[in-house]
Amino acid sequence: MLRKSDGFEGIIGNSLRMQKLFSIIERVADDGESTVLIHGESGTGKELVARAVHSRSPRREKNFVPVNCAAIPDDLLESELFGYVKGAFTGATQNKMGRIQYAAGGTLFLDEIGDMKPSLQAKLLRVIQEKEYEPVGGVKPVPVNVRIVAATHRNLEQLVAEGKFREDLYYRLSVIPINIPPLRERKDDIILLLDSFIRVFNRGKRYGLKGFTERALNALVNYPWPGNVRELENLVQRLVVLHGGESVDLEDLPAKYAAHAVQPGTADRRKEEQLDNLAPIALHEALWNGDGINFNDLVDGLERQLISQALARTGGNKKEAARLLNLKRTTLIEKIKKKELETGIGLPQASCA
Numbered sequence: 001m002l003r004k005s006d007g008f009e010g011i012i013g014n015s016l017r018m019q020k021l022f023s024i025i026e027r028v029a030d031d032g033e034s035t036v037l038i039h040g041e042s043g044t045g046k047e048l049v050a051r052a053v054h055s056r057s058p059r060r061e062k063n064f065v066p067v068n069c070a071a072i073p074d075d076l077l078e079s080e081l082f083g084y085v086k087g088a089f090t091g092a093t094q095n096k097m098g099r100i101q102y103a104a105g106g107t108l109f110l111d112e113i114g115d116m117k118p119s120l121q122a123k124l125l126r127v128i129q130e131k132e133y134e135p136v137g138g139v140k141p142v143p144v145n146v147r148i149v150a151a152t153h154r155n156l157e158q159l160v161a162e163g164k165f166r167e168d169l170y171y172r173l174s175v176i177p178i179n180i181p182p183l184r185e186r187k188d189d190i191i192l193l194l195d196s197f198i199r200v201f202n203r204g205k206r207y208g209l210k211g212f213t214e215r216a217l218n219a220l221v222n223y224p225w226p227g228n229v230r231e232l233e234n235l236v237q238r239l240v241v242l243h244g245g246e247s248v249d250l251e252d253l254p255a256k257y258a259a260h261a262v263q264p265g266t267a268d269r270r271k272e273e274q275l276d277n278l279a280p281i282a283l284h285e286a287l288w289n290g291d292g293i294n295f296n297d298l299v300d301g302l303e304r305q306l307i308s309q310a311l312a313r314t315g316g317n318k319k320e321a322a323r324l325l326n327l328k329r330t331t332l333i334e335k336i337k338k339k340e341l342e343t344g345i346g347l348p349q350a351s352c353a
């Protein structure tokens with residue numbers, strides 16, 4: 001069973017980076033007004049984060065309106081966003097409400113904001129600064145109260161430097177920047193995500209996917225996931241269809257994933273790498289904010305993750321998990337009880353053959 005700490009508003013993750021992200025979302029949502037700029041590679045969950053900001057905010061009773069600026073042709077985007085008045089152009093036989101108006105009182109999510117053309121950037125700036133806009137063909141400004149949450153996978157600062165994005169809009173948008181780390185920088189979340197999507201895609205299936213062998217899991221954890229969580233989600237969906245009723249072994253994975261299998265003899269090197277990696281993870285600068293850190297929570301979170309991952313790798317076998325963790329079995333059992341992990345262990349037996 002997934003525990004509350006394994007995710008937030010449908011965003012799965014319990015790595016330290018994600019825990020930090022969840023607490024930022026909570027603060028930002030409480031504020032309810034400031035403009036937010038979410039940065040992250042494709043498939044990292046930018047829309048999920050934007051939805052979480054909305055549904056935790058005082059605006060939650062009003063609409064959350066997503067607009068993908070890259071998916072709508074430039075000439076249509078203006079009337080989509082701002083609406084138009086009757087007679088504005090041939091074919092405008094009646095007034096049409098724009099998505100900004102539809103989001104009034106709520107949140108307008110502008111995905112791929114880096115693709116917005118300069119004339120629209122100017123109109124958007126007016127919405128943020130003056131809280132008003134003019135529909136296409138309109139002469140009277142219309143007041144609107146909307147929170148703008150924008151997202152991009154591009155480097156907006158660089159676009160500003162290249163003269164492709166308005167500097168004043170950039171500063172207005174990035175009042176609160178939120179950065180979503182790519183999956184390869186939070187590998188601790190991979191097993192949790194696999195488990196979570198297996199549950200989702202197994203639902204209602206006669207023969208659900210049983211899980212992964214340790215060899216397969218190792219390859220997936222090593223893989224760099226350029227398409228991030230979306231790619232992982234798609235892979236699990238495909239495996240559920242192709243291997244329902246079985247466990248997925250290394251040979252069952254598509255070649256590009258299987259190519260990341262751990263070669264025999266590299267285990268010791270990996271252990272050393274893990275030790276080397278531990279310090280930067282634990283001391284990551286992003287953890288620190290003005291109020292300092294919550295030492296006990298962070299240490300507890302790290303222990304929970306290590307225990308859940310060891311249990312996942314051993315199909316819930318505590319003796320084996322204790323061996324992987326180099327802990328006494330009794331110490332591990334004590335920790336599991338103390339942390340109430342007994343019924344909520346990361347993966348069910350079935351998820352890791």
Ligand SMILES: Nc1ncnc2c1ncn2[C@@H]1O[C@H](COP(=O)(O)OP(=O)(O)OP(=O)(O)O)[C@@H](O)[C@H]1O
Pocket residue numbers: 010011012013040041042043044045046047048049111153229230233
């Ligand atoms: N942490 C997560 N937990 C659960 N599902 C996730 C997570 N991150 C992303 N997803 C899922 O991955 C898919 C892509 O997420 P989303 O559309 O929010 O990403 P995005 O960063 O906005 O991508 P793009 O930039 O390509 O639009 C969705 O199906 C979403 O539900």
